Amino acid sequence: MTILNKTKSVRTPRTMTRKRWVIIWLAFVGLSINYLDRSSLAVALPFMGEEFTLTATQQGLIFAAFFWAYDFFQLAAGWYVDKVGPRKSFTIAAICWSIFTMATAFVRGFWSLFAVRFLLGVGESPAPSTSAKVVATWFPTRERAFATSIWDSGSRVGAVIALPIVTLIVALTSWHAVFIIIGAAGLVWALVWWKVYRDPQEHPGIDAAELDYIEQGGARGAATDDPEAAKMKWRSLLKYRKVLSMMFGFFCLNSVIYFFITFFPSYLVTERGFNLLKLGLFGAIPGICAVLCGWIAGILADRAVRSGHSVTKVRRFQIVGGLTGGSVIMFAALVPEAWMALALLSVAYSSLTVAGTGIWSLPADVAPSSKHVGSIGGLQNFASNLAGIFTPVLIGVLLDQTGSYVMPLAIIGGVAIIGALNYLLILGKVEPITIKKPVS
Template structure:
């Protein structure tokens, strides 16, 4: 019987029924592929740029400005993107976003100057802005609480997979053809994925492949759907979310996390080439190690978090342990520029990136954990992602300026490590209990 048919009563259970379909896992792995392409698009320039010297003569500061152009658009569109995701739903928001970002990825191949490259990156950022909030909404809609962290770790690992695969894929394409072909090929992949997502994605109740047992399991496990929303909470205005300390803490904490993560998305390849003397072959092979570690430990962290919730641990304890512990572990990035050998730097960067990824899994579980209704999951995801990507604006510029002024990466990595520790303290001591936000009646009438 499909999800559109009549349902029989089911007893809530942490163990999935044997005859239950598993369409939620197909959905989340499809979202993973979408996020992988999303991050492959945005990371491809950072890998290709060191080998575009014959066409572009850019200082480190100019490179930082080009990297930041993406985040200026991506970040300030987050506020509207979260609202848009809640308004139109994941099917439409993800498909249209993928078409947009793929188109401007291909436009990058036609860039011929600083300003044309700047414009292409800016418009790419506009198109990519709905993606993470959409994925968070998908998890909230399709997964019970006891599976939320692992499902989040899957789609969030797409960002790491995209960044990791950018190294061998881009270097191979550059070696065989030219840097122009990189952006054409990746853009076409995004268009194909958008068509598949539009064809396949539906909500659990509307999906022809999800049977009654799976839909009941999802809903009884605490997934967020309009049918279970409190009427008063659903009316909470978007602007009232800023009145909650929990939301403000989420915004600040995610800013701290991304201050470290965006080093890996922007200047990491340049660091290996310029500071550690990596050539094209070494960059494509050894440069992928931190990202591979991050993907594996992100999945492990999500799995262990869900296992702890199923064993009876509170969501607050599980999320704070993963997030604060991950940020603390990420602070070892400050030592990577100090060690004498390249393999030592790679080891430290692998520890840092893996720890930060575990933290990110917990952070992206929070919108579904704290949203007062299903209509606020995307909005809260957009708010925290807006704050986090302010780091995408400032961090590349800061790194570029400090590298130009000091001639090394010691100072910028020290700053990034310190900010990670501040972020850990924020989640431990500022954020309160992790639960759906309580709605005051007066706030719903504004």
């Protein structure tokens, strides 16, 4: 609580370095590549039909294979990020996911594609917790929402650029080249991150003014930790209602988000009649809107905190409002025109991104110490990506049974409303967790 209140009196010095913004934009590039890698299959798959004959259920299983690995490795990934720090965790993760992306070019059928997607999920699992840890380490509370919106928007940018990039590469060469090229880009980024990243106290380019601004503004570091809280085992975090609410709420958000990562391109092609050109041009609109709205929401949230509004009210308004807006996805399959569906999907995706910015700010807001930011990020991301396991399979099965997107979109839209109610009624006050001491 002290950390959050301290930020009100801190002002940005006019003359100081701005290394924290270099760091977060570099993380943004990493997340963009991360999501480009995972989203590329969804874009390429409709054009792989000559070599792959897959039912909608099989496609759902392949999409889910990534999330089975990605999800269950989140628990270890969060702990690992807190243990080794962002420099090592992000570098190793990027190398692994890039190698497995390149291996996708050499698959020969359902099972080899399933295996490669599973391994890709393992490699990508530390990325979000690492990014949340970077924000907690490098940014004061009054800049946390915008910094979070920057790296989190990498997920949208990666998905957006996947459409034109993958379709262009497929048109000029083949789908095999897609995975070789974007995998190589990840290896280059890993080298840059290893060369550039250091924690603030160790970074050679930072001056005393920026370091003081970061530390005094509420950044989570060892110097501000409660020694007793820092000793808490990560498993003990599951005893707190706040953490459980964050896990369930993020699951609800991702139940909708993963439609855009998996079946969205196929929806535009099969349900709305988009060809290769239309998919590359118009299919990017919801993602572009989401990126812009996420940045604006982050700026406004930070401005509200600086103006004296409580972090609790700001985060709750952002998350509950975003999830409520995301529920309009249920109407996209009902409208008669493609442009109407695209407009509704743009509103839904943008609203969900606004909510996601607030959700990913929470680990730094509520962690009992700096040693738990990655762990809380891993826990809530573990729960959220259970949706990545179930949602693609659910959509695939319902499509095979009904031949329509009406029922799948209605269900995930309802889940978004449930998530909004969770954050409104159950989360509680947004402040660092006070550890429960045993009763003597």
